[in-house]
Amino acid sequence: MQYKSQGLTIWLTGLSGAGKTTLGKAIVQKLQNQNQKVSLLDGDSLRQTLCKGLGFSSSDREENIRRIGYLADSLTREGKIAIVCVISPYRNQREKLKQQIIPFMEVYVNAPLAVCEQRDVKGLYKKVLSGEIINFTGIDDPYEYPLNPDVECKTDCETIDECVNKILTKARNLGFINLSC
Numbered sequence: 001m002q003y004k005s006q007g008l009t010i011w012l013t014g015l016s017g018a019g020k021t022t023l024g025k026a027i028v029q030k031l032q033n034q035n036q037k038v039s040l041l042d043g044d045s046l047r048q049t050l051c052k053g054l055g056f057s058s059s060d061r062e063e064n065i066r067r068i069g070y071l072a073d074s075l076t077r078e079g080k081i082a083i084v085c086v087i088s089p090y091r092n093q094r095e096k097l098k099q100q101i102i103p104f105m106e107v108y109v110n111a112p113l114a115v116c117e118q119r120d121v122k123g124l125y126k127k128v129l130s131g132e133i134i135n136f137t138g139i140d141d142p143y144e145y146p147l148n149p150d151v152e153c154k155t156d157c158e159t160i161d162e163c164v165n166k167i168l169t170k171a172r173n174l175g176f177i178n179l180s181c
């Protein structure tokens with residue numbers, strides 16, 4: 001089986017440690033194996049480059065997402081698949097992106113806060129506990145979960161493979177990716 005596609009943005013939103021980057025990388029791998037033109041836009045990396053200098057106030061967070069959205073839109077218009085992994089905590093802004101970027105799939109990468117804290121992949125929750133970091137999404141800064149995502153992955157009870165298959169199957173069923181044998 002081969003995945004064929006036009007442009008598409010798959011936007012993964014969720015708390016820090018929920019599994020966005022892990023799933024994003026797995027999706028990229030799977031699509032690249034099918035010779036698809038796919039780019040991973042990862043929030044942590046982009047904060048070192050395109051979004052360097054932005055902080056975590058609500059206006060800086062909005063600017064961060066605006067820039068990443070612009071890049072995803074450009075890639076999508078060029079016929080590429082953009083896989084975006086950013087917390088993107090604000091519902092309104094994600095709704096705007098849905099209007100702006102076509103086609104666009106919103107994926108809610110959902111793990112309970114307690115699970116994210118326990119995973120603490122980047123050691124950030126520990127820093128929040130010690131007071132070294134403030135305004136952390138899900139703790140003392142809001143995370144507005146999607147009300148009607150195209151896909152929801154519950155990463156505390158679904159495997160990485162199950163999540164990836166769910167996302168790509170939905171993309172195919174929505175007509176954004178064609179499967180050809």
Ligand code: ADP
Nearest residue numbers: 015016017018019020021022121155158159160
């Ligand atoms: P985020 O990008 O959302 O901050 P990461 O992908 O960096 O999160 O970290 C998620 C962690 O959860 C990784 O250590 C990953 O191996 C683990 N994990 C366990 N199950 C899953 C799953 N089903 N999907 C994604 N990640 C998972």
